[in-house]
Amino acid sequence: MTVLETRYRRLLRIYPAGHRADYEEEMVAVLVLTPLAVFAIGVVVLTAVESFAARSAGHLRAHE
Numbered sequence: 001m002t003v004l005e006t007r008y009r010r011l012l013r014i015y016p017a018g019h020r021a022d023y024e025e026e027m028v029a030v031l032v033l034t035p036l037a038v039f040a041i042g043v044v045v046l047t048a049v050e051s052f053a054a055r056s057a058g059h060l061r062a063h064e
Helices: 003-014 017-033 037-062
Strands: none
Touching: 003 017, 003 037, 017 037
């Protein structure tokens, strides 16, 4: 495992465990092959935030 791959795996910990179990290998492979590491990290963080916001909104609607 490369240093870059290890860093990406750490970064992916912001995703829920179930999501990582299903998609971590694929996501790491894509990130390692993406030459613009900063862009790739931004995409990971943005999609995690969007996922969290969507789950939170669904949770709030369930309690209305």
